Amino acid sequence: MNKKKLQTEQTKKKIADASRALFIQKGYKATSIEDIVKATACSAGNIYYHFKSKEGLFLYLIDEWNREWDETWLAKEQSFPTVIEKIYGLAEHLALDQLNHPLTKAVDEFYNNTEKPTEVEEHIGEIVQGYLTFNRQLLQQGIDNGELQNFNINGLAVILDSLFLGLSQHSRNMSRQETMDTYRLAVDVFLRGVAAV
Amino acid sequence: MNKKKLQTEQTKKKIADASRALFIQKGYKATSIEDIVKATACSAGNIYYHFKSKEGLFLYLIDEWNREWDETWLAKEQSFPTVIEKIYGLAEHLALDQLNHPLTKAVDEFYNNTEKPTEVEEHIGEIVQGYLTFNRQLLQQGIDNGELQNFNINGLAVILDSLFLGLSQHSRNMSRQETMDTYRLAVDVFLRGVAAV
DNA sequence: TGATCTAGAATGAATATTCAGTATTTTGAA
DNA sequence: TTCAAAATACTGAATATTCATTCTAGATCA
Missing domain, CATH: 1.10.10.60 (Homeodomain-like)
Incomplete structure (x- = not known):
């Protein structure tokens, strides 16, 4: 065999x-x-x-994709000492390869198109939740060590993800360089908005 | 008749x-x-x-939608004296009725799914541009009168729109109240990030 | 009457899925 | 070792389904 x-x-x-x-x-x-x-x-x-089916194939890709995302990020994460650097690193990671964002076009489209909650929808829901949890932990860490102000964490987690999600859509009409710059600027603004004094 | x-x-x-x-x-x-x-x-x-067709119907909706957006916003805009209040007002306007965001699911999906640039796609492109221009003007105004710091305007316009675009997606999983709060928090963070000193 | 409006079945194209059969590889008993 | 049966990997045409659009006929108002 x-x-x-x-x-x-x-x-x-x-x-x-x-x-x-x-x-x-x-x-x-x-x-x-x-x-x-x-x-x-x-x-x-x-x-x-x-x-099993077209949907099953899609599901397979999503899972694979999510798994890989975790791996590559975990490998990178070590190299960022502060939370602020981590967030910049995250932005760069996403800007460089938007495909890595678990909520890319196709997923989002799928999510909206299906009537009944399918297995895939549940998976996607979980992945989104995982992503928000990830953001929450990151922000909590920043608050704990005094880098960030103690804002509403749940809200901020959604906002950070929204920012990247929205940027990933706009970046379709931008050059590589513009994309990188805009992601970076976005983090500048975000951090300036939440940084401790 | x-x-x-x-x-x-x-x-x-x-x-x-x-x-x-x-x-x-x-x-x-x-x-x-x-x-x-x-x-x-x-x-x-x-x-x-x-x-004329399903696409024609869609096109009709987009145009109507865009027209209405202009109207309602213009009517509201008067009541906000400062740019900062305008941005909060904008967020509320969008949060209350996400349908008003020109780049909602359906539009975006359409934009991605079609192979060749159709009439609809051109319309959408124009609308998005119009939206960014709107943001630019708003921000410029804020810079001019000293409310906002002189950041990179083009970048900020995209970032502000990205924020709302991303939020409109997440808001599907949020209650009315959560949506409102999160939009508001987003503007808090954004403004704190770009406000003059 | 003629113009405008509405119904709903029929058409046809696109496309996901199945199926019956073929080719290739593995297995295990002689 | 050998080789036939079992398991596996694959093919591509047939089938089933979905869905935009058209068509024919009928209703309503001026």
Whole structure:
């Protein structure tokens, strides 16, 4: 049991990679199985052999994506001594690769398009919550060590995420450099707004 | 030509109102003509009698929407003497009725899902630009009269809009009160971040 | 009567999913 | 070791579904 396992792994990855790119580029609905078939040069049946459904494929990508985000951030986080630097680091991380934001176009579109709460919606809800919790912890840390003022943490967590979420949308119409600058300026303003005296 | 005209006006409004709500709630693609038929209790044919197409209907809504926004804001604006109050007023205006934000789900989804630039996309692009221009002027005014610090205006305009855009997404999961509070807090932070000394 | 308005079934295109069959690899008993 | 059956990986045409749009006919008002 070797060559088969390897093969499966490879095609699954091939499908995942191609469809991820397509979902990001075109959105969830606008990406058809046919598109993925063309991009991967494997049959529709094969896609359904490896993934339960289009929705299941999407779910797989979201989870993978979220997992990777945690990993890469954890690796980076160590290098920022203060919370303020962490927030700048976070902004840069997001600006450099907006795809890393768990709430990108496709997810958001999906979230809005489905009628009934599907498995995917629950997952997304959890991921968003996780993201807010992450922000809360970051801010709490800053408050604890005196870097930040003791504002309403829950509110600030949402605001920080909103800022990045909104920026990720606008950044579609901006150059790399503009994006970086704007993210940075946003953090400047945010921090100046919440910094301790 | 009276009763007929009235009738036409009414059904057109009925269709517009119902579909606006649906587009906002479910997104553009996920809203089917059938949905609108159910919501309005008038037939598919009727919808097509009054509007050229689904896209045409959407376009109509966007324009109407933008027009109304200008009007209502202009009416409100007078009552805010300072720029700072204007920004709070703006936040409240948006929080109270997120539908007023030109870049809501449906618009954004539409913007992303279509392959080729359609008439609608151009409209949306213009509206977004108009919105940023509006923010720029507001901020410039604040700088001119000494309320705000002389930051990078273009960047700030995007940031302010991003903030509201992101908040409008998160507010879907918040109560009315939470929404109001969070919008307000966001402006607190923003202003504290850009206020003159 | 003729213009305007409305209904709702029919059409047709797009597209997610299934299925019946084929090719390849693994397994394990002779 | 060998080789046939089992398991696995895959194909692509067929099917099912969804949905925008059109069409024909009927109702209502001037």
